[in-house]
Amino acid sequence: MSWIRVGDTFNSAPEFMRAAELAVEREDARLVSEIKGWTMALYSYSAQQWTDYRIGYGALVEIIGLTRAHDALQDLIKIGVLRDVSTDSERAFALVERESFIHIIKSTDKKMAAKRKRDMNKGSLQIPVLLRDGDQCRYCGIEVNWNDRKNDEGGTFDHREPNEETTPDNYVVCCRGCNQLRAELGGDAEEELPLLDAPDEPIYGKYIMSKLSKWRRIVTRTCRQMAIPNPLETTERAGTRHPDPAQASGPTATSAPTTQSQELAGTQSAIDPQFPARDNDDRAGRAAKETPRDPAPSEGAPTSDHDHPRTPAPTGTRQPDSEPQDDTTTPAAPGARPANEPTRPVRKRRRARRRSR
Ligand SMILES: [Zn+2]
Secondary structure, eight states: OOOEEEOTTGGGOHHHHHHHHHHHHHTOTTHHHHHHHHHHHHHHHHHHHTOTTEEEHHHHHHHHOHHHHHHHHHHHHHHTSEEEOOOSSOOEEEEOOBTTTEEEOOHHHHHHHHHHHHHHTOHHHHHHHHHHHTTBOTTTOOBOBTTOSSSTTBEEEEESOTTSOOOGGGEEEEEHHHHHHHHHHGGGHHHHSOOOOOOSSOOOOHHHHHHHHHTHHHHHHHHHHHTOOOHHHHHHHTTOSOSSGGGOOOOOOOOOOHHHHHHHHHHHHTTOTTSOOOTTOOOHHHHHHHSOOOOOGGGTOOOOTTTSOOOOOOTTSOOOOSOOOOSTTOOOOTTOOOTTSOOHHHHHHHHHHHHTO
16 A cells, blocks of 8 residues: 655645745646646656655656646646656666655655564564563663563664664563663764663563463574573472463562562562562562672673672572572573673663663
């Protein structure tokens, strides 16, 4: 389906002011209306045929009619609606591209939209990206809301190399605000809003867990490849009452303090200390994030529980009664920071910078 949008300043466009001058000069009362009619007809042809604002001479003659085509062409060029872009092999004209005048969708935009849709339905592309980035925007660090389809906090994906094949390497989780801002910044986007490292401990909220549960096989394979724990298995092993995380009705926690998280997670931590999911909690990743962890083995730190004390669990909660497994399965995020280094300040800094713009 073609798509065309006429700007609300269409009638007062400078092109038509020039047409009015021509009309006065020639004492031709119908000229402005004729020119507006031709203009609309040419744009709608381009939209319908996906010619991206280009009109071949043949099409122009067909639209305007043989008897008027020559004069109309001269006038349309004179007032600035058309520009001659003929080559040796083809006689063609370009319509002015201005959103406030008449905006049509280009075939490249249409292809991009179709590609985005395809990408959204491709598990082999989405799963590695969601597992790596979780719910966090890779530019400002905020936790995106995947159900929000309008506001800045809404979850989107950013294809960092639009002209190249989409791969997990050039596809990142991005909030709508950053996505739009990067589009506006154009060539300055990389400098103004550079890519942050993938989170050390990604947050997997309801949306992501539901996506993961739809593509179980891909998740299993990808987790093996990335050498990270499978969030589906960890959640299920932790005795979650809702095998399908999409069905989980737990509270959508925002940012619980560490001690509270520990308290709530207490009953689960014996089963899997790495993802101590609380009851009804679909946010396995978050729980892991908020629970004090042993330093990553890459630092050469001992991994036994006795060698470095954890935050004591509040009275009344169950202590782990089995030896927790060590952290050798920590997600191997590129440029990983030590697991106990806080990542929040980065998030706040980025956010503040964007707001100040
Ligand atoms: Zn963002």
